Amino acid sequence: PGGGPQHARRTAAGLALVDREHGGGIAVDASLRTSDPDIYAAGDVAAAHHPLLDTRLRVEHWANALNGGPAAARAMLGRMVRYDRVPYFFSDQYDIGLEYSGYAPPGTYDQVVIRGDAGRRQFVAFWLSEGRVLAGMNVNVWDVTDQIQRLIRHGEPVDADALADPSVPLESLGA
Numbered sequence: 001p002g003g004g005p006q007h008a009r010r011t012a013a014g015l016a017l018v019d020r021e022h023g024g025g026i027a028v029d030a031s032l033r034t035s036d037p038d039i040y041a042a043g044d045v046a047a048a049h050h051p052l053l054d055t056r057l058r059v060e061h062w063a064n065a066l067n068g069g070p071a072a073a074r075a076m077l078g079r080m081v082r083y084d085r086v087p088y089f090f091s092d093q094y095d096i097g098l099e100y101s102g103y104a105p106p107g108t109y110d111q112v113v114i115r116g117d118a119g120r121r122q123f124v125a126f127w128l129s130e131g132r133v134l135a136g137m138n139v140n141v142w143d144v145t146d147q148i149q150r151l152i153r154h155g156e157p158v159d160a161d162a163l164a165d166p167s168v169p170l171e172s173l174g175a
């Protein structure tokens with residue numbers, strides 16, 4: 001499978017695996033095909049080359065399994081598949097609900113922008129690199145996931161001051 005550092009080893013079954021220190025999982029390409037062209041993997045076990053992020057990534061959340069399985073099935077049927085959904089997870093912890101979209105591991109971003117009131121635990125945090133939105137996490141702020149993911153897909157710099165300003169609609173940024 002192509003893309004990003006391989007950091008893979010092979011199992012007795014002959015499939016390439018990603019080393020645990022790099023997230024683990026079965027190495028798959030953007031169509032969710034393993035190193036054996038007749039075997040596909042999706043969901044928690046798949047460490048897919050992500051074409052949007054240009055890295056290999058394993059997302060351990062049921063939303064990934066929900067979307068990855070049908071994508072793998074389409075690929076098995078011979079359709080062109082480019083599994084490039086923006087990584088996503090959510091969690092509810094007592095009185096805090098959060099949704100995280102994107103991918104911003106340490107060392108990949110140079111700025112964090114807060115929109116809203118972090119003290120009241122109602123905000124959106126954005127991780128940026130050279131003005132481009134890599135990830136966003138909304139905390140007790142709802143119905144913004146689509147806009148956050150659109151900013152990530154946009155891939156162009158946005159105005160950080162406008163991003164931090166709740167009076168500026170997210171839809172107006174990165175158009």
